[in-house]
Amino acid sequence: GNSVTQMEGPVTLSEEAFLTINCTYTATGYPSLFWYVQYPGEGLQLLLKATKADDKGSNKGFEATYRKETTSFHLEKGSVQVSDSAVYFCALIANDYKLSFGAGTTVTVRA
Amino acid sequence: EAGVTQFPSHSVIEKGQTVTLRCDPISGHDNLYWYRRVMGKEIKFLLHFVKESKQDESGMPNNRFLAERTGGTYSTLKVQPAELEDSGVYFCASSPVWEGEQYFGPGTRLTVT
Numbered sequence: 001g002n003s004v005t006q007m008e009g010p011v012t013l014s015e016e017a018f019l020t021i022n023c024t025y026t027a028t029g030y031p032s033l034f035w036y037v038q039y040p041g042e043g044l045q046l047l048l049k050a051t052k053a054d055d056k057g058s059n060k061g062f063e064a065t066y067r068k069e070t071t072s073f074h075l076e077k078g079s080v081q082v083s084d085s086a087v088y089f090c091a092l093i094a095n096d097y098k099l100s101f102g103a104g105t106t107v108t109v110r111a
Numbered sequence: 112e113a114g115v116t117q118f119p120s121h122s123v124i125e126k127g128q129t130v131t132l133r134c135d136p137i138s139g140h141d142n143l144y145w146y147r148r149v150m151g152k153e154i155k156f157l158l159h160f161v162k163e164s165k166q167d168e169s170g171m172p173n174n175r176f177l178a179e180r181t182g183g184t185y186s187t188l189k190v191q192p193a194e195l196e197d198s199g200v201y202f203c204a205s206s207p208v209w210e211g212e213q214y215f216g217p218g219t220r221l222t223v224t
Contacts, residue, residue, distance in 0.1 A: 004153070036215075043115065044154075044202060044215035089154065097206075098167070099146070099213060101154040 002027045006090045006102035013080055013109050021075040021105050023064075023090035031094035033057075033066050033073040036101075038087045047075075047088070080109045113137065115216035117203050123222045129191040132219045136185070136205030143186050144206075144213060145178060149199035157201075160186060193223045 007022040025031065035047040035057070048057030053068035062077045073090060090102040116135045124130050136143045145157040157176070158168035162183035171178070175194070180186040190197055200220050204213040 041217070043217040044204075046212060091154075097142070097144075097159060098156040098170075099144075099154075100156075101146075103151070103153045104148075 002094050002100040004090050004092055004100055004102035006105055010106040015111055016079045019077045019080045021088055023073045025071050025092050027092055027094040029095045031092040034091040035064055035075050036089040082109045082111050085109045115203055115205055115214055117216040117219050121220045124193055125224055127192045130193055132188045132201050134186045134203030137214055140205035140207050142206045144204040145188055146202040147199050195223050198223045
């Protein structure tokens with residue numbers, strides 16, 4: 001079956017630090033990959049996505065590259081802000097409509 | 112345009128009681144999904160509606176859970192009787208087409224004591 005493994009948190013950073021959240025996956029076929037974010041008190045929001053190998057998704061300064069050879073989709077941001085404090089979920093869809101999620105990584109950015 | 116809404120935002124009930132969660136999808140979205148996150152673990156798929164029909168309920172944990180979507184608009188998820196392991200956050204999502212982006216609601220946090 002499909003599965004997503006992402007680095008466990010919590011992660012605590014200072015403002016302007018570099019953020020990386022590792023994500024690897026197992027899937028049949030050619031999945032589409034996603035990063036969702038949940039800010040405090042809000043719903044899950046799609047942060048970025050990539051639908052084929054070597055695609056790079058980007059949004060709000062975050063980037064992730066679909067690496068088929070390493071089955072990875074690591075999330076990166078060069079300089080985080082306090083407003084980036086949230087829970088980040090890596091997810092995939094493979095051959096159907098069901099999203100398969102990782103366990104989530106809680107990120108706290110301190111001023 | 113209003114997003115996906117869920118009610119209540121938080122529910123605390125005792126073991127053995129019944130709880131009904133509600134989801135209002137984005138207007139015009141035929142596809143509605145329920146997911147659940149238990150104990151800070153991964154978010155897992157529960158079921159999928161296309162309009163009022165259950166397309167896939169393979170993720171429903173057991174027969175204590177009943178989902179409905181009368182008229183193809185809002186959906187309810189009833190847990191009866193609730194058990195301790197049902198505690199978690201229940202998310203609803205909707206999409207205009209089955210392979211389109213899924214838009215999520217804020218979730219309902221269910222605590223069973």
